[in-house]
Amino acid sequence: MRLNTRVEGIEPDRGEVLLAHGERLSYDALVIGTGAEASLPDIPGTAQDGVFTLKNLRDGINIKEYIKRNRCRRALIVGAGFIAMEMSEALRNLDLETAIVYRGELPVKKWDPVFSGVVLEELTKNGVSFIARKSPVAVERDSQGLRLLTDEGKFEADIIIFALGVKPDTGLASEAGLATGKSGAIKVDSSQHTSREEIFAVGDCCESYHRVSRKWTHIPLGDMANKQGRVAGRNIAGYSLVFPGVVGAQSFKVFNLEVAMTGLDEKGAEASGYSPAGTIIWGSPVAASMNRGEKLGLKLIADRVSGTLLGAQAVGQSGAVSRVNILSACLWSGMGLDEIGYMDFAYSPPFSGAWDMIHTAAQVLEKKL
């Protein structure tokens, strides 16, 4: 194990990696797991003290220490994806005044606007301000603290966190002549080989095959990185193993809300050549007789031509992730709404109605196709 050791270059034709200070290491097989880097906007002032991104454990520790050391009271988060959501909860738990500044209208834009609206309500209910339709143009500092300048007004803070997504870190791979895909991430096959047989790439730096869109995509998530690492390792050790791809399942928790999705939304489905239709239903995550005021929203997207499920989204205090996981298994094997509408689940009133919301949604959507 060589920790804290920077690789300066890969030389595939010599089968060597070049370390800092000129040292070289030779390899028979090489695994690239360079991950992704948090995006920063190209605006002045982002390099100052008190401006952070959040990608790894070290970033998290740094943010916590900075807040403590400087007795921060006011935090700004720029961006409104799931990292921004999770950060807003963490900052409120530390009792900071927290505001999210976002160029769009609603948070978590990957989800249906109706569900993004539910997330916005949850933020508001928990004291997070959501400042919509503002793009950052600079960060300044004076004796009062930091100031985020936007195209429409300034916002003061003691700490600013940019949560604008990540980009695959492909520098070393590209310099070594390895192919990248349309997504910008390193191109791999199902055994995680890059364009060179003896070099593997895994995790946030590489692409994954999306079983629903049937395209190679860049969806950087920790669970896939784990799986791809094992697939590469087994192939290197001589056991053939294939990474069977992803369906785009993801989730986050924000305060008391579970938010989850899988597969494609209508836009993604169209871009993949499908003819999508969608429906949202609202219901109870457990049998109505056992519900204590919880509501679950479930959206299904399916193909008009084949009736196949293409995607699902869910939002609620409970039961959202478990539904999306079931529907991920359905997507995985390409099930149609006709089957999903009559599938057999482990029904019991504390856990669902006799007709689960999955059944109802599938039947409602099937009628719309």
Added chain:
Amino acid sequence: MRLNTRVEGIEPDRGEVLLAHGERLSYDALVIGTGAEASLPDIPGTAQDGVFTLKNLRDGINIKEYIKRNRCRRALIVGAGFIAMEMSEALRNLDLETAIVYRGELPVKKWDPVFSGVVLEELTKNGVSFIARKSPVAVERDSQGLRLLTDEGKFEADIIIFALGVKPDTGLASEAGLATGKSGAIKVDSSQHTSREEIFAVGDCCESYHRVSRKWTHIPLGDMANKQGRVAGRNIAGYSLVFPGVVGAQSFKVFNLEVAMTGLDEKGAEASGYSPAGTIIWGSPVAASMNRGEKLGLKLIADRVSGTLLGAQAVGQSGAVSRVNILSACLWSGMGLDEIGYMDFAYSPPFSGAWDMIHTAAQVLEKKL
């Protein structure tokens, strides 16, 4: 709607049903939904006041009223299936001393003995006595209350509930000459037709096709009854619709425990011509870093020959039903352990580890095949 109206007979050749007092109703299509009846052992004394079975809402109300009216303090439940489990919780919630008398060693024998042991612990922790290896031989009453006589000792109680399972109520159907299956329930096809085209049967009185055992079985559960009713209705209305069968998914809650299963256990798998292997793993329903002391047990059963999943069981304070539902979707489409071990779920630490217990269990079992 003719409620509280007893059908005395079906006369298929005339297309009529015979009501009490000689009235007749004619039909073009007939749906039999006679359900199942709770089993009572063939022993003396079960017809007395204070001895109950639990099958429908009326039974539940009667039990509650009896307890209140007679200020019952001590309850006995005979049997240890999921109705017995649910009843024991309900009776403890009413503050009754509650004991379960059972001829076997452990409760809920459909589950692996290891998981039944966890259920037993949960009963004990919540003040329910479990009296094993006793078969009832008679019920008696004296001024002190009821007494259950068994092959090994007597037990006193103010109320006795027999929870010994159900039998399909096929009386009318059999008298009308309709075929019953090996399970004893009414034989139907996938559109819910009985052996006569114009007579349908749905719910607890009829068989269902089990997609894993590939046999027609009698698994009387409320969610299937709902689905079969809709299938029959649509077929009668001229829209062809098929009930795609069951995988045997079921669950119950007992105190703070979720208990769930789907598919076949080893014995059922062998009886269906498979060559099963199983494994149990224990882990955390959420990411280990977020776990507050919860343990989840997950058992998978798969076929040694094909590597296909055959069944799953789970027990834990949370996360058991959601895993079993995902695995029901996997069973539904006949997935193999190789795929299940690398499936894509909506990972986030509050909801699972990066490797979900499903992944781990599938990989552990695959090595044992």
